[in-house]
Amino acid sequence: MKPQSILNPILFSLFFFIITTESADIPLGSTLYASNQNSNWNSPNRTFSLGFISEGPTYFAAVTYNGIPIWRAGGVDTGAADSSASLQFLSDGNLRLVNGSGALVWQSSTAGRGVSSAALDDSGNFVLRNGTTSVWSTFDNPTDTILPSQNFTIHNVLRSGLYTFHLLSSGNLTLRWNDSIVYWNIWFNSSSRWNESTGINSMNFSSPILGLQPIGVLTLSDPTLSAAANVVYSSDYAEGSDILRFVKLDDDGNLRIYSSTRGSGEDTVRWSAVGDQCEVFGFCGNMGICSYNDSSPICGCPSENFELIDPNDSRKGCKRKMEIEDCPGSATMLDMPHAKFLTYPPELSSQIFSVGNSACRLNCLVSGSCVASTTLADGTGMCYLKVPNFVSGYQSPSLPSTSYVKVCGPVSPNPSASSLNAGKDNGWRLHAWIVAVVVVGTVLCLIMLEGGLWWWCFRNSPKFSGLSAQYALLEYASGAPVQFSYKELQRSTKGFREKLGAGGFGAVYKGALANRTIVAVKQLEGIEQGEKQFRMEVATISSTHHLNLVRLIGFCSEGRHRLLVYEFMKNGSLDNFLFTTEEQSGKLLNWEYRFKIALGTARGVTYLHEECHDCIVHCDIKPENILLDETYNAKVSDFGLAKLVNSKDHRYRTLTSVRGTRGYLAPEWLANLPITSKSDIYSYGMVLLEIVSGRRNFEVSEDTNRKKFSVWAYEEFEKGNVKGIVDKRLHEEVDMDQVKRAIKVSFWCIQEQPSQRPMMGKVVQMLEGVMEIERPPAPKAVIEGSASGTSVNVSSNVSALSTAVASAPAPSSSSSFQTPGISSSVSSKNVERASSSLLHSELK
The missing domain is CATH 3.50.4.10 (Hepatocyte Growth Factor)
Incomplete structure (x- = not known):
């Protein structure tokens, strides 16, 4: 026999021995000690290990991934042990954690259940087995983490301190404080869409299972679902090939998805349930x-x-x-x-x-x-x-x-930062400040002198102007609002020559920046704010980014000049396409584009109301403020501008006034009631009706029996004449299901009582068809402002006295869109009476 033929079986046997040793089951009687953290039970590929970790003076028996704990015996709160602790896999099949004194910290309670071995597999699951049958596992008993391939059911709980994470039989995912207060809730609806809510979903599943896919998708599966529903995606979804992603409930009460590259020992947050930690x-x-x-x-x-x-x-x-x-x-x-x-x-x-x-x-x-x-x-x-x-x-x-x-x-009150230093001895600091001011002032003067000479010599150089253009391009590309000088905008608009239109906040002109970007420049009128406040408002507007919002590129605040620079919308505003004449039939939008615009507008306003860090109330939603790009995507403009206007007209009862437009103002504007996001929803409802009909909502004609179109339209809707409301110029087939949804939504939005109007997120769901729409009650006709003009000013404030004494009307209990939780065991009349009495005593 050849030597090589003899050697091959030996090598094969040695290789087989190594493999079986690496993946061998952990026998009964095995023990790990906190004093020897180098001793571990490893998974076959050594990705996961079970052993002791230390956090200060405290020790935990934990399954770790590259040193990152993903399961702890007894959990974070009750699994703490001392430096002499041991994890014992007893001969009776029980796994227990004991301190050096012998005091029991935690146990698996598997004694007498036939456990014969244990193993840690390559998925991170530590299993106690009776033969090949799993008796107990870490996947079935999670502490604060969910791993890929781990099934999280309604019987499992993640716990960290006073915080817990639950999966309900309804499919809801909830975060709770002290097992009572639900501070985060995301629920599943019938169309496999997830929504955050303070309510509880009414659906019931037979056995819902939450799982995390290795690519970073959190999914819900159930026998009643045809396919697993995606709950959330991690920000590095499907990126990388050697990354472990896991869901963890941290001790700050937030649920997060983390990513960790193999061998790095570091984890990165890729998604958080609660966006605002506070x-x-x-x-x-x-x-x-x-x-x-x-x-x-x-x-x-x-x-x-x-x-x-x-x-x-x-x-x-x-x-x-x-x-x-x-x-x-x-x-x-x-x-x-x-x-x-x-x-x-x-x-x-x-x-x-x-x-x-x-x-x-x-x-x-x-x-x-x-x-x-x-x-x-x-x-x-x-x-x-x-x-x-x-x-x-x-x-x-x-x-x-x-x-x-x-x-x-x-x-x-808590002291301010400046007052904290007020009591210190500042004698020596004053002397140091004088020296520093003199030195810095001298240096600045020299720099300014040199810079001025350089600019004077090279200001007309072609290279200098080209360099400025490059810097302008760099600043624009960064996404931050670019500050322009008034002369720059004069030059880019060729002296404000090409006027695109005029609105309640000023005229808009077409311009071209130094980098040849086409823009729309708005000259603001009636801005009385100071420089600092104006810049703060501009910063807020520029930080608001959404597919259906017009992007603010930059601004100018120079003396009395206040200008905003926006991205240019090639197809102009929606009114140019809705209210066209027969000669302009080429600009008529078909139903597919109209519905796309209605849905896009709703999504943009939803972002302003519900998804921004600060809720932004638009105050002037109308077709003129809905712009269309080259592919007819809707983008809402002029959001955030209402706060920039400070009227000096003292004919109004309150200190602050905002502008609105006749035909789109909610009743509360003229009734001197609080202005909220529900006022925008009224305006959107009127716009939606115009998108369907192609007619102004306040239009009165013989076709409408001399009634305002919105009132006439509801009467036709009640008669079942939906086609009579649709724009007669739409000769092609229209999706009548979409039309009916849009009409119902519009009538819900223009309800007189704000509490009866849906939130904008609900409007999107109703338009998409994922939420059932009840039959809307008849909206009451209201007279809006002066009939002689298209723009009116209305008060946005209600005095504290009128609010406290009169009180806001209680929301109608019959409305399916009533804001949840706005109810009380005390009647509204009693509250008004008590509040009025208390306020009267304070004023005295």
């Missing part, structure tokens, strides 16, 4: 206030009347330095502007009133069970009273709310 209930503990330092959330106390419970951990909350019952005098209310106390189910159903700011403050002050209150300044007039169970706060300059906290007087 919206997580209890993040800063009881009476703690969450805010942001740059981009990171930080925790603090409402005022110096409070102190941290644990100075070393601000997330444990705050306590009063003096309890209310120990006050030497009467209690008072601490005012906290731009702050709110989080209110989620089941809290939402109690202690909610529709009153003004002063009444909300006083109602809490005189109530023995109230410790704090929040009043919303978003036009709803809602007041939330907080009882002393657990109060979680959020403060940000962008929040349209004011909160009040009951304290023992005197009130001691």
